[in-house]
Amino acid sequence: MSDAPPLVVTVDRARCIGSGLCARTAPADLSLAPDGRATPARPTTEGSAELTEAAEMCPVEAITVRDAATGELVAPVW
Amino acid sequence: MTTDATTPAPGAPGAQPLVPLHCLLRAEAGPPRLAALPTGTPVWVLTRHADVRQALAHPDLGRAPLYAPDAPPITLTPNILDDPSSILNSDGPEHQAIRRTVQRAFTPRAIERWRPWVDGVVRELVGDLVASGSPVEVVEALTKPLPVRVISRLMELEGLDTERLGRWSDHALSTTAYSAEEIGAAIREFGAFGHQLVQERRKNPGEDLVSSLVQAADQTGGMTEAQITSLTIGLVIAGHETTMTSFGNALVYLLDPDRTDRPGQAEHPDRAVAWRRIGADPAAAAAATEQLLRTVPLGDRTTAPGSLRRATADVEIGGVTIPAGAVVAADAVAANADPEVYPPGPLDLFAPLGTPSLTFGAGPHHCLGAWLARMELELGLHHLARALPDLRLATPVDRIEWRTGLVTRSPLRLEVSW
Numbered sequence: 458m459s460d461a462p463p464l465v466v467t468v469d470r471a472r473c474i475g476s477g478l479c480a481r482t483a484p485a486d487l488s489l490a491p492d493g494r495a496t497p498a499r500p501t502t503e504g505s506a507e508l509t510e511a512a513e514m515c516p517v518e519a520i521t522v523r524d525a526a527t528g529e530l531v532a533p534v535w
Numbered sequence: 536m537t538t539d540a541t542t543p544a545p546g547a548p549g550a551q552p553l554v555p556l557h558c559l560l561r562a563e564a565g566p567p568r569l570a571a572l573p574t575g576t577p578v579w580v581l582t583r584h585a586d587v588r589q590a591l592a593h594p595d596l597g598r599a600p601l602y603a604p605d606a607p608p609i610t611l612t613p614n615i616l617d618d619p620s621s622i623l624n625s626d627g628p629e630h631q632a633i634r635r636t637v638q639r640a641f642t643p644r645a646i647e648r649w650r651p652w653v654d655g656v657v658r659e660l661v662g663d664l665v666a667s668g669s670p671v672e673v674v675e676a677l678t679k680p681l682p683v684r685v686i687s688r689l690m691e692l693e694g695l696d697t698e699r700l701g702r703w704s705d706h707a708l709s710t711t712a713y714s715a716e717e718i719g720a721a722i723r724e725f726g727a728f729g730h731q732l733v734q735e736r737r738k739n740p741g742e743d744l745v746s747s748l749v750q751a752a753d754q755t756g757g758m759t760e761a762q763i764t765s766l767t768i769g770l771v772i773a774g775h776e777t778t779m780t781s782f783g784n785a786l787v788y789l790l791d792p793d794r795t796d797r798p799g800q801a802e803h804p805d806r807a808v809a810w811r812r813i814g815a816d817p818a819a820a821a822a823a824t825e826q827l828l829r830t831v832p833l834g835d836r837t838t839a840p841g842s843l844r845r846a847t848a849d850v851e852i853g854g855v856t857i858p859a860g861a862v863v864a865a866d867a868v869a870a871n872a873d874p875e876v877y878p879p880g881p882l883d884l885f886a887p888l889g890t891p892s893l894t895f896g897a898g899p900h901h902c903l904g905a906w907l908a909r910m911e912l913e914l915g916l917h918h919l920a921r922a923l924p925d926l927r928l929a930t931p932v933d934r935i936e937w938r939t940g941l942v943t944r945s946p947l948r949l950e951v952s953w
Contacts, residue, residue, distance in 0.1 A: 474592075474897045474901045475592030475898050477592070477631075493589055493898065513642070514639060515642070516642065517643065517901075
């Protein structure tokens with residue numbers, strides 16, 4: 458029962474330039490769709506250091522990670 | 536024989552006025568078509584926004600295969616862009632390992648933190664320019680020193696010989712301005728400088744970009760010393776060249792008295808109104824920056840009709856099967872005018888872009904410095920227009936001296952008055 462609250466990953470697909478950095482950094486949570494743009498790999502996730510890194514490293518800040526219940530921004534925050 | 540990186544003197548054989556970059560004809564967006572590089576190598580040219588974007592993000596279209604032993608010739612005179620150890624010519628996991636060492640420093644948030652400092656540098660340069668009195672040569676006064684000051688601060692290169700760095704940078708991006716021997720010698724000197732810098736910062740790390748990239752590379756491992764050095768000098772070049780080019784060409788566009796945004800109507804008032812608006816409203820300057828980046832090309836692209844890639848498998852793009860081994864040119868200039876994406880007709884400088892332009896590319900090689908370049912251009916234009924709302928070109932457009940024989944083209948000198 459100590460599970461972290463579920464998180465939701467969103468990708469702004471108009472902004473996404475398909476660098477692929479996220480899919481390679483956090484393959485469990487992000488993948489590249491056939492059109493070359495990133496897309497969340499699952500509806501919710503428990504999050505990981507890799508996911509945070511992917512959101513922080515996106516060259517155009519197209520990725521956000523939020524708490525599914527509260528909507529609070531989890532990454533990128535620095 | 537060597538020619539200098541300048542326009543031939545008027546009256547010299549072959550001298551003819553070059554048109555400003557915004558007046559260049561561009562290919563019409565359409566299906567992929569087969570053409571040839573100056574080397575004779577066949578090339579599939581992509582001109583539609585969707586096709587260019589898809590190609591640049593496609594995992595089976597790489598940069599490294601352009602330099603594989605079986606690759607057809609793609610350049611007549613190689614320059615630094617043809618260095619196989621550069622980030623530019625790596626693909627997949629190897630490319631990402633290199634990019635990760637510097638990516639964090641270039642995200643929109645990271646760059647935004649530099650805004651107050653960049654703003655200060657721009658104000659200082661513009662203040663000095665105004666104080667020196669009309670007319671002024673704006674390349675030496677603003678468009679060149681701004682990016683040099685910014686990259687020097689980020690990399691802590693202050694105190695270094697900027698003339699020498701600028702000369703290396705020109706040689707490194709030469710197409711026809713210098714001989715193969717001169718280019719090679721300059722790149723070797725530049726590389727030795729870069730390697731020494733890497734070693735120094737490894738020994739005495741600071742807060743700068745070189746120190747952080749060396750630390751990241753050494754921690755992660757997997758990057759060769761040549762790759763680390765190449766990345767370092769690549770940042771120096773990028774910081775010297777492209778923003779200056781873009782800024783200079785944007786000024787030619789904005790201050791060109793013959794420019795017409797609304798054909799059939801008096802053009803001069805429109806031009807003056809747009810310039811004043813850029814000075815009055817930072818948001819207008821930001822919007823205009825995006826439109827200028829979309830519509831004013833960086834160069835004549837004499838060496839290739841777009842950004843090159845080579846297929847490692849059969850790839851379908853725009854209804855055409857590009858066979859494995861074929862070379863592809865993604866023409867961002869044409870794609871940036873694709874009527875499917877951007878409204879055709881007169882340019883509205885202040886309209887939001889909607890879809891991001893392809894000026895900075897797309898996919899894994901999307902320009903690292905995109906946000907820094909945008910910020911420098913936006914602040915540079917805003918403060919110049921704010922300080923000098925009546926600024927105009929002091930030289931007719933057809934008398935502008937250009938830096939030629941390089942990958943990019945921009946004014947060598949640009950006299951402005953008020």
